Amino acid sequence: MRFTPEKPPLTGETLETLTARLKEQGEPAFRAQQILEWVYKKRARRWEDMTNISKKLRTWLADTFDLMPANLLFDKQSQDVTDKLLLELRDRSLIETVIIRAPQEGVGLEHSRKTICISTQVGCAMACAFCASGLAGLKRDLSAGEIVAQLLQVCYREDASTQRARDELASFDNIVVMGMGEPLANYDALIRALTILNAPWGLGFGARRITISTSGLVPKILKLAEEPMGFRLAISLHGATDEVREKIMPVNKAFPLAKLLPAVKTFSEKHGRMVTLEFILIEDVNDSIDQAGELRDIARDLHAHVNLIPYNTVEGLPWKRPSIERQEEFADVLRAARLPVTLRREKGHDIDAACGQLRLKTEKDREALTV
Template sequence: MKYLPEKPPIYGETLDSLQARFEELGEPKFRAKQVLEWLYKKRAKSWDAMSNLPKSLREKLDNTFEIAPSKRVLAKESADETEKLLLQMGDNAMVETVVIRAPQISVGQENSRKTICISTQVGCAYGCKFCASGLAGWKRDLSIGEIVSQLIHVCHQEDATTERASEEIASFDNIVVMGMGEPLANYKNLLPALRILNANWGLNFGARRITISTSGVVPRIEELADEPEQFRLAVSLHGATNAVRDQIMPVNRKYPLEKLLPAIQKYAQTKGRMITLEFILIEEINDTLEQADALIKIALDLKAHVNLIPYNTVDGLDWRRPSIARQDTFYNRLRNRGVSVTIRREKGHDIAAACGQLKLKNESDLAS
């Protein structure tokens, strides 16, 4: 399914494409850089705010581009300061963007590192059995501008409450592409969007602070390894054997571990970066000592970091989170064998922060 808006989002334009468009409109090319500065550095929310542009050009921009390809429908904040934004696109499709705040102490005062989790698709076709994102199926890919605009929503929101240092453009510290959808299934729009965020005329956001997550789309992992940017890679493993991955992740039937692990190894060696293996712990599915031992071998072979995530319960699904004791036993098994491992205790459970939950709940409420 493809959504064709009446006007393309301005946030999908690069400096080169905008300069070319301005030439078509009979406008000088230098105006393109002015427009991008208004959008990314000055955070203009309307064409009229771009006060150093001629009125005639602002009218052309209004007739040519959409400056607000999405609108915020809902924002919910949890007790642990995780915040989820529900955004509605021009065709009424909804996606989620999450702001994860991690308090830390620096120079004697408390600061908060902000990680933004963005979506790449409306729904998901990959059907992981434990995930809310795919319960309603895949609707469509997000466009380049729709992906970028999620970060702009966050910038506008954070600017209202946090004073930016003069040299800062972004209002956050990290971007993780781990929201709704399989990011590498929308590769054609994801890479240009991240390059806009990375560009010095965009948000000037370092590629090393952007993590792309995948359930294991092997050809795109290999393609990503050949890209020049130093993006971080996180692989949603969730099972250390084919039998377990087959049970909960349909993608494993096409790209089993025999294909997936060499692709991960290639990425790690090409980029010289440590890979993260995401592993959601589900009671009596993948939280056994046998799974721990298989995961230890994979992690040590790949020299990868393991991020354990106790399952975040989803309405309508029967999976359960292991007890704290089982979580700790699994974690200690890995740590004691020399695996680099962390365990991420749940964040945002009280606001349905698992991917797709808030969207499903909101759509259900609207239907009832």
């Protein structure tokens, strides 16, 4: 499912494709580089800011491309270390982009590590039982330009007038493709967007600092293993046996663990990278000590890092987070095997940080306004 805008976003063009378009206009090859420099290095927000581009060409660009296909609707800053941007696209679809700061010991928040979590679809078709994004199903895929635009909107915050924005958001350390949507279900747009983020003429962001998180689309994991850019991979596992995983992740029916785990191994062997296993801990669903033992065996076999995430309550869903004691007992099973494990402490609860919640609330508010 795609949306065809009136004008394609400039943020979806590569140096190659833009050079070809400009060549048709009789422009020299270096012109595309100049324009992209305005977009990604100087972060021009209006065509007229591009002062070394002729007025005639600027008019053609404005008639041909959309400079920024996503408008910032809300910029919600939480009391802790997570911020959330709600963006509106040209067809009024809403997407979320989250900024997570991880403070470093002994230094102020301004020196924290910053991770940007981006979305790849509007809604999601994967229907994971615990997830707000999957509640209303898939509306459509994002284009490459819309994916890239999320990062630019984060960069624009540098210009914000508050000291906090200037100090903290001048740069970021990691990108995780872990927001709304299943990234590998929108494979071509994802790879094009990441190529633009990675390229020296784009945002110049190293592939090793970009993590793609998937619910487990096996054929696409194998395809990703063949990509020359060495992105990192995270698997949303959330169940360490088929029985438990199937209850909360319908994708497990098509790609059970017997198919998924060998594909993950292929990826990590090919790229020589440690894969991350994401595991949302949900009370009485997947938080048993038996599950911890199964997870330990999987992680050991894959030489994987395990990221345990206590469940973030979603309005309208019955699931709960386990007690802190249970979370620690679960983590201890993995720690005892000397596996790299992180037990994440919640960030951003006060701004509906659970993936997809802010968007759902805003959609509901809009519906209420139009009845």
